Amino acid sequence: MIRFEDVSVTYDGAAEPTVRGIDFEIPEGELVLLVGPSGVGKSTVLGAVNGLVPHFTGGTLRGRVTVAGRDTRTHKPRELADVVGVVGQDPLAHFVTDTVEDELAYGMESLGLPPDVMRRRVEETLDLLGLAALRDRPIATLSGGQQQRVAIGSVLTPHPGVLVLDEPTSALDPAAAEEVLAVLQRLVHDLGTTVLMAEHRLERVVQYADQIVLLPAPGARPVVGTPAEVMAVSPVHPPVVALGRLADWTPLPLTVRDARRRAEPLRARLASLTPHTPPGAPGTPPHTAPVQGHPDPAPSPSTSTSTSPSPTAAFPRLRRLLSRTPAPDPIGPPERSTAPTAPSTLPAATPVAEVAPLAEVASLAVRRGSVPALRNVDLSVVPGETVALMGRNGAGKSTLLSALVGLVAPTAGSVLVGGARPHRTAPRDLVRRVGLVPQEPRDLLYADTVAAECAAADRDAHAEPGTCRRLVDALLPGVTDATHPRDLSEGQRLALALAVVLTARPPLLLLDEPTRGLDYAAKARLVSTLRGLAAGGHAIVLATHDVELAAEVADRVLILADGEVVADGPTAEVVVGSPAFAPQVTKILAPQQWLTTAQVRHALAALRAAERERP
């Protein structure tokens, strides 16, 4: 169906080909996953399938790409529209019309199908994707998952033989992602559609793939094989594979179900242990480190190094930078009488009343237009704590973050951040109390070089010159001053935005959907950065759909639904009970409360060490 013959693509002005030696064939009716770290040219390969590369993007394509026997050299994208359906990363950039039904028909209208055929296919597609109730809705009013389904539906109606998808689930909550994947699987099974898709969140998709094409590094030849074969060597892999590799399971399990069947011995071995493993990692009582020494958000180096060695070891420089001078506390002590509202997260021994919360949200309500976005939300965050906000698209996570940083004013209730009401505080004072890295980190970056961005950040925060640059060096080694922020990868841009925000030393750090578009390596770097910051006394609140990220960094998980808090508690307790929000390791090792492969690895290492000593 799709055949790449020794394809290499060189963009105009680039010295090296972006991809080279791409040579594989995808038979009809297969679901093929394209995986690899960021920047290896996945989007280029996807674009080459329907001729957008090079007809639309420019550049030179060597070799030959044929789809259903048509050569993309001689066929423009519009002439392949009846064979290939393409859905890009951002569904909103895909829509031409403004209601669901018209959008589904648009592609068929372009192809000139007869009206009765169009009508029938629109009805079929509405049912196939569960969109029948939304048929007259303006697209702008749909949720992210619904939009993604409309985008897929809109390319399905012309009955293309091939579907090409670029990160179809990365913007979706776990349940919506499952919905979309179920539809894809149905297309493959029932209609024989060939699907080629790129996705970073392998834990969501790897079990559906018939074949995997791995691009291991920029310009490297692709590795093609069955999922189990490729996952055994892939630098990017989901937690289930990581656990399988750790436990030496062969063949490698790809689904939670397979892994559970093999996990019996592992569960037995781990039964005697509790997941209280690496210090600083989740599971550890969050407040011990900063609380025992200092209630101050930025504890002195001696205290913190002695209490939390492991995560900070990875970031000694960052550590030093953030704690060299204690963060100025212009706000004055917040009222200490109010106790944190989540005593369950605190170990009994900790003197709870002495921990002054950095952020206090009390019965907060926010309306957006006539729609209540948040209702009766209570939250308090203490220094050193990492809180993950989860919930489906549109549940109010971003609104809560916006309220904490003063972008939206509360309709009722109160928000106090460091004793100040954020929406009434001048921006230049507020940045010293709270910093938000928005969903699109690019929004924070205005300058055309990294150096200029850093200089501007120092000025904005009234920090001494060079503060931001040192943070960039710590978070993002090897980036030169002259680099344009646009040329950075997603992960690098996130790190730069984080550095810009941290320049003002806010004790409370908020991140909105930080792992969107990040590969596993970038995510691992982010995780260790966040742990380092938490150990340094920062309170972190992150809104995320990524259950694996929440499992890695969060001490506490808050689940929002329709603007209300429906669950609030320690990560292990909240996620273990929920099939949607449980990370893979938890699902495999349930009912034991393990969250990450790192925890299991530490536990096993400790077990082996103990066994060695015993005889």
Add this chain to the structure above:
Amino acid sequence: MARRGPSARGAGDTHRPRATHPAHPAHSPRRGHRSHHLHPLAWWLWALGLGTAASRTTNPLLLALLIAVAGYVVATHRTDAPWARSYTAFVKLGLAVLVVRLAFAVVLGSPIPGTHTLLVLPEVPLPDWAQGIRLGGRVTAEGVLFALYDGLRLAALLICVGAANALANPARLLKSLPGALYEAGVAVVVAMTFAPHLVADVQRLRAARRLRGRPDRGLRGLAQVGLPVLEGALERSVALAAAMDSRGYGRTAEVPARVRRTTAALTLGGLLGVCAGTYGVLTAAGGTYGLPVLLTGLAAALAGLRLGGRRSPRTRYRPDPWGVRASLVAASGAAVAVLLVLCEAYDAAALHPGVVPLTTPDLPLWPAAALLVGLLPSFAVPGPPPPAASAPATTAAPTRTPTPTPATRVAAPTVLSPSKEDA
């Protein structure tokens, strides 16, 4: 690739749950949903009729009645779609025009001679070359009243346009364009959606400035986000262009060279004819040849467009039919316009109440009755379906409880929904 042919398509369909098909016979209740889409041209004709009527009178009572008529129809017939919100924007614009008109009358004075002085502003002495312009000075009740009537007429016109926008999705108007113009029309509509996106971008980036600790208000803030906003807009346009290209936008059918040449000749010749004919009609000398040339040119251009449509293989999905209701709506608008023009010819004084001397305008009976004809659409056309069908995402997205077999989850509602309808 056989399964793409219309005849072989059934093969793919048989795999789907059979139950889905009986759900959509011609009498399905769903079909009624789209019937509230009156032909957009009907709404525009109705609104233009009201607008014409508005332009024929300065009687504030008649204008207020006209605004009320338009407002009532909008209130009963608009949906909660984003484009329907433009009505409020147009009402605000109308008010702004009124206020500006009044402000000008107060500050710059008015040519209306008046005796009732409301107040005296300090007059700014102007040099000789600015003779005829006055800044400040006496403000008379007559002048203000005249400006008010005049401004009200402009506001009523704007509100009529707003009503058309709210009632008929401008994008659906496109569907009535000839095939040859469709793609140009799509480009225009896409360009029009550019503006709301730009506004959203500006808001987002100004919010982001706050996160950087910079003031998020003021002109400087706006200037500094300009470049990133344009950058983002450009990127989005490129992404949309790629999406449209890969969905078949701009596909052309093979047409014989003869047809292409004829099309070009007809269109060019027709347009030239239109130009020459218009010139003839407008100048006194060409009174004899003007009209025939104009009409011939128009006919040739239309024929060219129609022939040019052959190059585009596009078909239309559910074009809005022009039914009795559409005719009624359009006719009611036309009737209002014609009746008002007749009323004006019959009794101009009633439609243009004098301001010198100051009189209380009274409501002339027949023109008022004529305006009420504009209410016809609110009875002749069924309103939009109750908002339950288009409630926010909470109802649309059922509570998701993931199960280990996602495929069955999606399949379930598909198979179930028809039976619910049948019952």
